[in-house]
Amino acid sequence: MKVLVTGGLGYIGSHTVVELIASGHEPIIVDNLANSKQSVLNRLQKIVGKDIVFEKLDLTDKDSVEKLFTSYPFDAVIHFAGHKAVGESVAKPLEYYRNNIDSTLVLLEAMSKHNVKNIIFSSSATVYGNPSELPLEETSQTGIGITNPYGWTKYMLEQILTDLKASDDSYNVTLLRYFNPIGAHSSGLIGEDPSGLPNNLLPYVQQVAIGKLEKLKVFGNNYDTIDGTGVRDYIHVVDLAKGHVSALENIGNQNSVGIYNLGTGNGVSVLEVIKAFENASGKSVPYEVVDRRPGDIAACYADASKAKAELGWQAEKTLQDACKDAWRWQQNV
Ligand code: WQD
Numbered sequence: 001m002k003v004l005v006t007g008g009l010g011y012i013g014s015h016t017v018v019e020l021i022a023s024g025h026e027p028i029i030v031d032n033l034a035n036s037k038q039s040v041l042n043r044l045q046k047i048v049g050k051d052i053v054f055e056k057l058d059l060t061d062k063d064s065v066e067k068l069f070t071s072y073p074f075d076a077v078i079h080f081a082g083h084k085a086v087g088e089s090v091a092k093p094l095e096y097y098r099n100n101i102d103s104t105l106v107l108l109e110a111m112s113k114h115n116v117k118n119i120i121f122s123s124s125a126t127v128y129g130n131p132s133e134l135p136l137e138e139t140s141q142t143g144i145g146i147t148n149p150y151g152w153t154k155y156m157l158e159q160i161l162t163d164l165k166a167s168d169d170s171y172n173v174t175l176l177r178y179f180n181p182i183g184a185h186s187s188g189l190i191g192e193d194p195s196g197l198p199n200n201l202l203p204y205v206q207q208v209a210i211g212k213l214e215k216l217k218v219f220g221n222n223y224d225t226i227d228g229t230g231v232r233d234y235i236h237v238v239d240l241a242k243g244h245v246s247a248l249e250n251i252g253n254q255n256s257v258g259i260y261n262l263g264t265g266n267g268v269s270v271l272e273v274i275k276a277f278e279n280a281s282g283k284s285v286p287y288e289v290v291d292r293r294p295g296d297i298a299a300c301y302a303d304a305s306k307a308k309a310e311l312g313w314q315a316e317k318t319l320q321d322a323c324k325d326a327w328r329w330q331q332n333v
Pocket residue numbers: 084086124125126178179180181199200201202204216217218219220229230231232270293296
């Protein structure tokens with residue numbers, strides 16, 4: 001299938017492009033390079049051994065998007081593009097609502113005009129808010145206790161896509177709710193490359209291990225968890241990418257909106273991540289326990305059985321695999 005991959009030079013988008021090509025699909029990447037680098041394209045082409053079509057454009061630019069859809073007969077869209085820093089979204093809510101909502105509406109209007117009816121949307125476990133039950137199922141409550149505008153944009157876009165499907169059953173809509181993506185492609189050529197100080201745990205740990213940062217701040221150790229530190233469902237980004245290919249190859253098999261948790265089903269604490277990374281890298285990761293980070297929840301992990309049953313997908317790589325791959329990437333970046 002000819003697939004438009006928005007945000008395709010980003011962390012998850014780029015890994016998904018690799019897996020799409022490996023499965024015989026033809027991705028066309030668009031990206032505005034707001035949170036990615038064009039050098040990723042060269043690295044992708046080196047990994048897959050072929051040229052990949054890339055168009056630099058901003059999805060809020062209607063004329064550019066119209067020209068894009070006139071140029072290519074897309075069979076489907078995988079929509080990653082959007083701002084995604086939780087803390088930044090609290091500081092800049094209007095920018096997040098304008099960018100994430102507006103870009104998606106422009107995209108959907110172009111899809112409608114050009115009769116492109118298959119869309120896979122990059123959603124997030126953030127839509128579950130502060131879980132009242134674990135593991136999280138797709139039927140778990142959403143939209144309550146979301147603590148940031150980034151999460152609200154994901155929730156709102158899920159609603160927009162659900163209403164679109166309800167208005168016209170010829171659309172095939174799949175919502176993929178990611179847990180915590182980590183790791184990198186085994187080549188060490190692509191991976192997570194946050195600009196500035198990393199917000200997320202693994203990139204921060206990586207930079208401490210390589211000596212770019214002095215020590216990790218562990219945000220609280222008094223949660224009701226195995227060792228008091230935050231528990232999350234860390235999924236290897238390559239497994240996550242393969243989940244998108246499975247969703248693409250099953251799109252249209254659902255008679256309603258397809259909603260799937262993409263996680264491992266295992267909860268892992270911050271201290272367990274530190275230990276796994278030290279084992280994988282052979283480096284020590286000094287840390288200091290500090291106060292909790294506002295907006296953090298104690299624990300969050302998936303019941304991923306629906307994706308296995310309906311998409312034939314499950315996470316296969318381990319936390320150790322992800323730490324090894326992340327360390328290899330950190331030494332190359
Ligand atoms: C993980 C754990 C922290 C940094 C966010 C978004 C989510 C998704 C993934 C986009 C928590 C602890 C972290 C640090 C720490 N992003 N931590 N010191 O907050 O679970 O999820 O990123 O889709 O939508 O909400 O990820 O990596 O920031 O935190 O102790 O320097 O590590 O408290 O327990 P989070 P995270």
